[in-house]
Amino acid sequence: MAELLKLTAKDFKSDQEVRWCPGCGDYAILAAVQGFMPELNIPRERIVFISGIGCSSRFPYYMNTYGLHSIHGRAPAIATGLAASRPDLSIWVVTGDGDALSIGGNHLIHALRRNVNVKILLFNNRIYGLTKGQYSPTSELGKITKSTPVGSADAPFNPLSLALGAEAGFVARTIDSDRKHLQSVLRAAAAHRGSAFVEIYQNCNIFNDGAFETLKDAGTRDEYLIRLEHGQPITFGDSCVVHPPGGFGLSVRPTASVDPAEIVVHDQGVADPAYAFALSRLPALDLRNTPIGVFRAVTRPTYDEVLQQQVADAQAAATGTPEEQLAGLLHAGDTWTI
Amino acid sequence: MSKQVRRLDRVVIRFAGDSGDGMQLTGDRFTSETAQLGNDISTLPNFPAEIRAPAGTLPGVSSFQVHFADYDILTPGDAPDVLVAMNPAALKANLPELPSGAEIIVNTDEFSKRNLTKVGYAESPLDDGSLDRFAVHPVALTSMTVAALAGTGVSKKDAERAKNMFALGLLSWMYSRPYESTLRFLERKFAARPELVAANQTAFRAGWNFGETTEDFAVRYEIGPAPMASGTYRNITGNAALALGLVAAGVRAKLPVFLGAYPITPASDILHELSKHKRFGITTMQAEDEIAAIGAALGASYGGALGVTTTSGPGVALKGETISLAVALELPLVIVDVQRAGPSTGMPTKTEQADLNMALFGRHGEAPVAVVAPQSPSDCFHAAIEAARIALTYRTPVILLSDNYVANGSEPWLLPSVESLPDLTVEFASAANAPDGRFLPYLRDPETMARPWAVPGTPGLEHRIGGLEKADKTGDISYDPANHDLMVRTRAQRIESIPVPDLAVDDPDGEARVLVLGWGSTYGPIGAACRALRQRGLTIAQAHLRHLHPMPADLGAVLARYDRVVIPEMNLGQLHHVIRGRFLIDAVPYNKVNGLPFTAGELESMLEDVVKNG
Ligand SMILES: Cc1ncc(C[n+]2csc(CCOP(=O)(O)OP(=O)(O)O)c2C)c(N)n1
Ligand code: SF4
Ligand SMILES: [Mg+2]
Numbered sequence: 001m002a003e004l005l006k007l008t009a010k011d012f013k014s015d016q017e018v019r020w021c022p023g024c025g026d027y028a029i030l031a032a033v034q035g036f037m038p039e040l041n042i043p044r045e046r047i048v049f050i051s052g053i054g055c056s057s058r059f060p061y062y063m064n065t066y067g068l069h070s071i072h073g074r075a076p077a078i079a080t081g082l083a084a085s086r087p088d089l090s091i092w093v094v095t096g097d098g099d100a101l102s103i104g105g106n107h108l109i110h111a112l113r114r115n116v117n118v119k120i121l122l123f124n125n126r127i128y129g130l131t132k133g134q135y136s137p138t139s140e141l142g143k144i145t146k147s148t149p150v151g152s153a154d155a156p157f158n159p160l161s162l163a164l165g166a167e168a169g170f171v172a173r174t175i176d177s178d179r180k181h182l183q184s185v186l187r188a189a190a191a192h193r194g195s196a197f198v199e200i201y202q203n204c205n206i207f208n209d210g211a212f213e214t215l216k217d218a219g220t221r222d223e224y225l226i227r228l229e230h231g232q233p234i235t236f237g238d239s240c241v242v243h244p245p246g247g248f249g250l251s252v253r254p255t256a257s258v259d260p261a262e263i264v265v266h267d268q269g270v271a272d273p274a275y276a277f278a279l280s281r282l283p284a285l286d287l288r289n290t291p292i293g294v295f296r297a298v299t300r301p302t303y304d305e306v307l308q309q310q311v312a313d314a315q316a317a318a319t320g321t322p323e324e325q326l327a328g329l330l331h332a333g334d335t336w337t338i
Numbered sequence: 339m340s341k342q343v344r345r346l347d348r349v350v351i352r353f354a355g356d357s358g359d360g361m362q363l364t365g366d367r368f369t370s371e372t373a374q375l376g377n378d379i380s381t382l383p384n385f386p387a388e389i390r391a392p393a394g395t396l397p398g399v400s401s402f403q404v405h406f407a408d409y410d411i412l413t414p415g416d417a418p419d420v421l422v423a424m425n426p427a428a429l430k431a432n433l434p435e436l437p438s439g440a441e442i443i444v445n446t447d448e449f450s451k452r453n454l455t456k457v458g459y460a461e462s463p464l465d466d467g468s469l470d471r472f473a474v475h476p477v478a479l480t481s482m483t484v485a486a487l488a489g490t491g492v493s494k495k496d497a498e499r500a501k502n503m504f505a506l507g508l509l510s511w512m513y514s515r516p517y518e519s520t521l522r523f524l525e526r527k528f529a530a531r532p533e534l535v536a537a538n539q540t541a542f543r544a545g546w547n548f549g550e551t552t553e554d555f556a557v558r559y560e561i562g563p564a565p566m567a568s569g570t571y572r573n574i575t576g577n578a579a580l581a582l583g584l585v586a587a588g589v590r591a592k593l594p595v596f597l598g599a600y601p602i603t604p605a606s607d608i609l610h611e612l613s614k615h616k617r618f619g620i621t622t623m624q625a626e627d628e629i630a631a632i633g634a635a636l637g638a639s640y641g642g643a644l645g646v647t648t649t650s651g652p653g654v655a656l657k658g659e660t661i662s663l664a665v666a667l668e669l670p671l672v673i674v675d676v677q678r679a680g681p682s683t684g685m686p687t688k689t690e691q692a693d694l695n696m697a698l699f700g701r702h703g704e705a706p707v708a709v710v711a712p713q714s715p716s717d718c719f720h721a722a723i724e725a726a727r728i729a730l731t732y733r734t735p736v737i738l739l740s741d742n743y744v745a746n747g748s749e750p751w752l753l754p755s756v757e758s759l760p761d762l763t764v765e766f767a768s769a770a771n772a773p774d775g776r777f778l779p780y781l782r783d784p785e786t787m788a789r790p791w792a793v794p795g796t797p798g799l800e801h802r803i804g805g806l807e808k809a810d811k812t813g814d815i816s817y818d819p820a821n822h823d824l825m826v827r828t829r830a831q832r833i834e835s836i837p838v839p840d841l842a843v844d845d846p847d848g849e850a851r852v853l854v855l856g857w858g859s860t861y862g863p864i865g866a867a868c869r870a871l872r873q874r875g876l877t878i879a880q881a882h883l884r885h886l887h888p889m890p891a892d893l894g895a896v897l898a899r900y901d902r903v904v905i906p907e908m909n910l911g912q913l914h915h916v917i918r919g920r921f922l923i924d925a926v927p928y929n930k931v932n933g934l935p936f937t938a939g940e941l942e943s944m945l946e947d948v949v950k951n952g
Contacts, residue, residue: 081596084634326589326618
């Protein structure tokens with residue numbers, strides 16, 4: 001066990017003034033992350049936050065670690081190069097729903113497919129915040145915004161379904177306002193070796209206020225929110241989750257009508273992604289039946305491990321100094337001397 | 339039968355056949371044999387964009403041209419003296435470039451009615467007198483190969499496929515090439531199938547013996563070795579040299595190299611080559627697209643590696659936004675553009691120099707980068723090291739502008755000693771740099787104007803950087819107008835003030851009134867044209883730009899010394915435009931954009947006209 005570094009949340013606050021709108025959900029996420037970081041027990045210099053562009057992507061400036069605020073959508077690609085060459089670092093990508101799923105969709109799915117050892121935090125406010133309120137790829141169909149005055153015409157992505165389709169080994173969801181839950185998910189993501197994809201429902205009180213209110217409001221949340229816990233039967237409010245007889249996937253039933261033995265016991269280690277995918281499909285349009293927590297945590301070799309191993313194997317098989325090897329390489333093949 | 343032996347000083351041979359006929363390999367082997375003899379060599383392959391164009395058709399013709407001489411040569415030759423045509427398509431496709439008197443060796447077995455019709459010959463050109471101005475050698479290459487291999491047990495198909503070795507044997511005899519290396523090569527190539535080693539070696543010998551015995555070939559040629567600087571040589575293509583240059587840069591910088599790339603012709607070979615050299619600490623990533631490729635390379639640079647991305651023009655277009663980010667971040671990054679004919683997909687296997695504007699100016703905002711261009715296949719090695727040197731020393735993206743002509747062409751390369759290569763060692767920042775104990779990520783080195791390279795993992799130097807405008811020194815986000823003005827000018831100036839060597843001007847008698855100025859792969863044909871003019875008693879000066887940005891400090895003074903400056907380019911005048919704009923001189927453009935390199939001949943007559951008529 002490494003020696004205890006005794007860091008506190010304060011050590012992770014940078015000297016930059018935080019510039020989100022008052023009331024923005026990003027503040028709560030920042031505080032939760034800063035509060036969680038000491039738990040990692042990793043020296044600050046070995047932690048890197050990389051983001052794209054968006055309100056959410058300002059995040060690295062506020063963390064007193066290494067930080068790179070890059071360009072729109074490309075953070076997963078940049079993080080891949082860093083992770084592949086520096087396996088000693090703890091790398092976190094912060095992105096938004098537009099950043100990750102619109103302009104950067106390609107990089108996101110390929111980072112997950114490769115299983116690059118980075119933790120991806122997607123702040124989903126279902127809107128473009130920084131560009132002042134256009135609909136995003138997670139906005140509900142028919143969303144009325146500045147760019148869609150009579151309603152958006154395209155159906156949204158389900159980020160978790162997408163991540164699972166992209167072979168993600170770790171997939172989770174949490175909510176900005178529930179610090180305890182958020183930190184528990186960060187803990188699980190950090191412990192997972194390989195890509196970890198975390199969707200964080202984040203309130204944009206300026207352009208999409210109350211998007212997740214039913215999940216937060218004391219009057220509705222028990223009926224709307226499913227808290228997944230590994231090894232526990234999946235129940236919430238008066239409902240539970242079962243395998244529908246003769247059907248596909250999972251469905252929600254009144255607990256009273258179900259034999260307790262039929263209630264699905266959550267297992268984040270199910271190898272077949274179909275289970276986590278079925279969980280990801282539970283929410284209704286009005287967010288009823290929304291699971292939060294770790295959907296899936298299944299490990300496989302990471303991209304950086306495999307690449308580093310290839311380099312290590314090649315180096316182990318080689319003899320001589322790099323200069324001698326280079327001389328040998330230059331002189332390889334048919335040569336002649338004059 | 340004793341044959342007459344004639345000495346020549348130079349020959350250009352073109353091997354042409356169907357894509358499936360193995361002409362690239364045949365040409366490669368002939369080149370290797372020739373190299374062993376000590377001739378100077380220059381080669382150029384020409385292959386179709388289609389992987390398997392329909393057999394026997396004009397678009398399916400693949401060729402390989404080799405120029406070798408007993409003196410120092412600069413180009414693969416304007417036109418072949420000898421054409422080896424494996425089928426009617428190969429004959430027809432190459433005939434327009436053949437000068438009268440050229441020798442043609444044709445594989446008559448392929449001249450069937452059906453094959454002739456496929457390429458639009460109503461009658462066989464071998465019979466209708468249309469080839470009278472050439473020296474034609476009809477040879478039944480396929481059937482003689484099959485006959486030579488009768489009883490060896492190889493299938494008819496494998497026997498037919500060995501016909502390229504028969505052709506190689508014949509040509510090797512004709513030009514008195516040493517062939518041991520080819521026999522050894524066949525042993526290596528077919529190691530898993532010994533029957534094919536024997537079959538191909540037999541076919542090769544059959545071709546050789548055919549030359550010796552047949553009366554049709556009455557003359558055998560010899561081309562003596564060229565006087566070349568002493569040392570060890572190897573024949574190398576530009577792409578291979580460029581890849582080795584990147585390996586060498588990593589070794590000399592003592593840094594891991596990270597290559598992010600997305601396959602694209604004609605750059606993919608660099609990815610293929612580098613992926614073989616992991617023992618040098620090289621990581622290669624085949625990314626999901628060009629944007630990811632450069633993003634990953636930049637991420638690796640941020641982490642302390644030498645980040646490299648290799649592509650062609652369409653890929654550079656996609657990378658533009660990330661290059662600008664690298665300009666803002668001031669991190670080392672090498673971007674290799676192996677140019678091809680555009681716009682869009684254009685002619686992907688043909689050459690062009692039309693990405694200069696994009697390299698110099700093709701980004702949003704004021705986003706200056708250094709630009710370097712190799713002038714020959716072997717020079718790609720040194721140009722790659724130079725690009726890495728600038729990137730690492732001055733913490734900047736550098737665009738290396740190669741092109742299809744140098745990338746796929748080859749020439750003998752005098753192998754440098756490792757110690758003679760520049761030392762590229764860099765120092766990462768390890769401690770705070772401000773008097774008050776703070777770390778300022780944009781505090782510059784007074785000499786290089788480079789900012790500190792503080793890689794993650796360094797205690798105490800945690801800092802945030804990004805694409806937003808940064809305050810001078812601190813790197814904090816800044817929207818201050820005066821600061822932005824200062825930063826834009828600083829970024830421009832720090833690139834502008836990178837020291838690059840003065841221009842080397844080749845003006846043997848110092849009397850020239852005309853200067854021909856080129857850049858990149860046109861060095862060979864321009865140089866050959868200048869030599870030809872001088873041999874004819876005319877005076878002309880030649881200078882070639884390796885550094886396109888910044889340019890040599892003495893360039894303006896050099897240009898001012900001449901009455902006329904001519905700028906030949908394989909584009910519509912991109913360097914010409916820059917030179918006119920910067921130096922206000924009335925330079926003369928000469929442009930060609932047909933996907934083919936300049937011939938020395940066309941440049942010679944164009945330059946002659948300028949020299950004589952101003
Ligand atoms: C290449 C490029 N295109 C467009 C933009 C403008 N832009 C900046 S952020 C953004 C959308 C951000 O939305 P999201 O990712 O959801 O982040 P949020 O602001 O909601 O946190 C857009 C379109 C840009 N910066 N770069
Ligand atoms: S616009 Fe929305 S997301 Fe952006 S800072 Fe303001 S509240 Fe937050
Ligand atoms: Mg958003």
